[in-house]
Structures are given as structure tokens and as C-alpha cells.
Amino acid sequence: MFSAISTVMGCYFSLCGAGETLAPKYTLDMVRALLENGHHVNVTTNGTLTKRFRELEGWDAELLRSLHFAFSFHYLELLRLKKLDVFFDNIRYVKSLGCSFVLQLNLCDEYLPYLDEIKRVSMENVGAWPQIAATRKEVALDSKVLFETALSDEEYIAKGREFDSPLFEFTVKNFNVKRREFCYAGAWAFQLNLLTGELRPCYHSHRSQNIYEDVDAPIRKMSVGCSCGSLFCMNSSHFMSLGVIPDIETPSYADLRDRPEAGWYTSEMRAFLGGKLGESNVELPACERMAATAQGRADNAYGKARSLGGKVLRSVGLKK
Numbered sequence: 001m002f003s004a005i006s007t008v009m010g011c012y013f014s015l016c017g018a019g020e021t022l023a024p025k026y027t028l029d030m031v032r033a034l035l036e037n038g039h040h041v042n043v044t045t046n047g048t049l050t051k052r053f054r055e056l057e058g059w060d061a062e063l064l065r066s067l068h069f070a071f072s073f074h075y076l077e078l079l080r081l082k083k084l085d086v087f088f089d090n091i092r093y094v095k096s097l098g099c100s101f102v103l104q105l106n107l108c109d110e111y112l113p114y115l116d117e118i119k120r121v122s123m124e125n126v127g128a129w130p131q132i133a134a135t136r137k138e139v140a141l142d143s144k145v146l147f148e149t150a151l152s153d154e155e156y157i158a159k160g161r162e163f164d165s166p167l168f169e170f171t172v173k174n175f176n177v178k179r180r181e182f183c184y185a186g187a188w189a190f191q192l193n194l195l196t197g198e199l200r201p202c203y204h205s206h207r208s209q210n211i212y213e214d215v216d217a218p219i220r221k222m223s224v225g226c227s228c229g230s231l232f233c234m235n236s237s238h239f240m241s242l243g244v245i246p247d248i249e250t251p252s253y254a255d256l257r258d259r260p261e262a263g264w265y266t267s268e269m270r271a272f273l274g275g276k277l278g279e280s281n282v283e284l285p286a287c288e289r290m291a292a293t294a295q296g297r298a299d300n301a302y303g304k305a306r307s308l309g310g311k312v313l314r315s316v317g318l319k320k
């Protein structure tokens with residue numbers, strides 16, 4: 001899956017696999033092709049596949065400057081596999097090539113006895129504490145979402161705050177907050193399933209276009225508008241920080257991830273991901289905004305009716 005964010009300087013593609021993103025050999029082929037076409041790319045990775053990082057050797061410096069890695073810090077697993085050194089060596093390697101990175105830790109209860117250790121190890125290796133991602137229970141997108149913890153919400157948030165992480169603050173601030181403002185997902189940002197070619201405005205969207213069926217066909221743009229079907233903006237630290245809802249002021253994507261005191265981002269990446277989509281896209285006039293919202297609501301109603309129809313047919317054995 002990746003999302004493409006349109007800007008005047010090309011798009012921002014954020015690649016995230018269902019398993020390790022760098023496991024397939026073709027991932028780096030795709031990354032290179034995107035970079036060569038003038039885009040910026042993020043790869044979310046567990047940071048352990050050294051041979052993949054070494055394949056970056058010899059890439060043009062200009063391409064590498066447009067490449068960003070989100071290193072997912074699986075501390076206990078790295079200890080178990082004795083790969084902590086490998087992990088940090090790989091981070092330092094991509095940094096030495098001119099790439100930017102963020103070190104991010106999904107806060108979960110197993111880490112609670114190790115938080116001071118995690119801070120120390122991170123500081124020693126990459127000059128700052130990790131950014132913290134809140135871990136949530138994965139449930140349907142339209143029912144209440146909880147933190148994945150045995151702690152109370154207050155206790156969990158207090159633990160995350162020990163890391164002084166803008167990423168965590170922003171995620172917590174937007175957790176379970178229903179968005180009713182006009183959202184340009186579907187026009188300025190998309191979600192694409194790389195396997196099938198299905199392109200959708202956002203996670204909950206019922207409308208889609210298969211861009212593999214006719215690669216010359218123009219991408220149909222229609223903003224979600226005020227019809228977001230999610231309980232809250234599930235990836236607010238990506239979409240909202242990039243400015244997909246221009247009526248809401250937010251820190252930038254770079255503000256949430258870079259540790260400037262440790263120089264995780266290059267100045268070029270900071271400039272690119274410090275911007276907002278509204279700087280390079282044109283907002284719609286009121287009448288078109290209303291039409292987009294009406295269309296979005298109709299799509300949601302159609303999607304719900306179809307899903308209900310499927311359940312009924314399954315219950316009477318007419319559909320598997």
C-alpha cells in the first residue's frame with residue numbers, strides 16, 4: 001500500500017508493506033523509478049535487511065536526498081535476534097548516503113520496563129530519543145478505537161509523553177476525534193494497493209479506480225469533502241500534517257518526525273516535508289466543495305447498503 005501526495009515538487013510516496021517492506025527485491029526497483037521521476041519516497045522498514053540497504057550504494061546523490069526511511073524500532077525483537085547493532089548500523093549507513101530518517105517506536109506494554117534503556121540506546125546511536133507512535137487495537141474503522149494497553153488511557157499517554165515526542169502528541173490529540181472539515185483526500189492524496197492497482201481516496205472509501213486496467217486513463221479526482229467515513233483520521237500524522245484538511249492548522253510532517261538536534265533530516269527533506277499540500281494545490285470554490293461532499297455521502301450510503309446486502313446474502317447462504 002502507498003499513498004501519493006501531490007505537490008508542485010512531485011509527489012510523496014509512502015510505501016508500507018503488510019510484512020517487511022524491503023523483503024521483496026522489487027521494492028527498491030520501484031523506489032528508484034519513483035525517485036528518477038522526480039518524486040520523494042518514504043519506506044517504512046524494520047531496518048534489519050542489510051543487503052537491501054547496501055543495494056543503495058552507487059545511487060545518485062540527488063536521488064538519495066529524496067529518500068526517507070521510517071525505521072520501526074522493535075526493541076525486544078532486535079535484542080532477541082541479536083540484531084540491535086545491525087539495525088543501528090543500517091540507520092547510520094542510509095544517513096551517511098544522504099537519506100533522511102525517523103526512528104519510531106510503537107509504544108506497547110512489553111516495552112514499559114525498558115523505556116529508560118530504549119532512550120539511552122537511541123541517544124547513544126542516533127543522538128535522540130525515538131518518536132513514539134501510539135499502538136491501537138485494530139478493529140473496524142467505524143467502531144470506537146482503543147489504545148492497545150492494559151494501562152488506563154491517562155497512564156498510557158503519560159508513558160508516551162516521557163519521550164517528548166511531537167509525533168505522539170499529535171496522534172493523541174487527534175485520536176478518536178471525528179473530522180467534519182473539508183478533506184482533500186481523493187484529490188490531493190490517495191491510497192493505492194500495489195498488488196491490485198486499486199486506488200482509493202482514503203481507507204474507508206467505497207469509491208475506487210483500478211489504475212492498472214488502463215495506465216493511460218487519467219486519475220479521477222474527487223475529494224472526500226466533509227464526508228469522511230472514518231471514526232477519526234486514522235493516519236492523522238501523515239495526512240493531516242501534510243495538510244489534506246487545509247482548514248486545520250497542524251505541525252508539518254517534518255516537525256512530527258525530525259529530531260533537529262540530532263539532524264535526522266537533511267535540509268532538503270526538511271524543506272520538502274515542512275511544506276503543506278495547500279501551497280501547491282488549488283482549493284475548490286464553495287459550490288464544488290458542496291458537490292464533492294454530496295457525492296462522498298452518496299458513496300458512503302451506497303457502500304453501507306452494499307455491505308448490508310452482502311451480509312444478508314451470506315446469512316441465507318446465497319453468498320460466501
Ligand code: SF4
Binds near residue numbers: 185201202228230
Ligand atoms: S479526514 Fe483523514 S481519514 Fe478522513 S478522509 Fe481525510 S485523510 Fe482520510
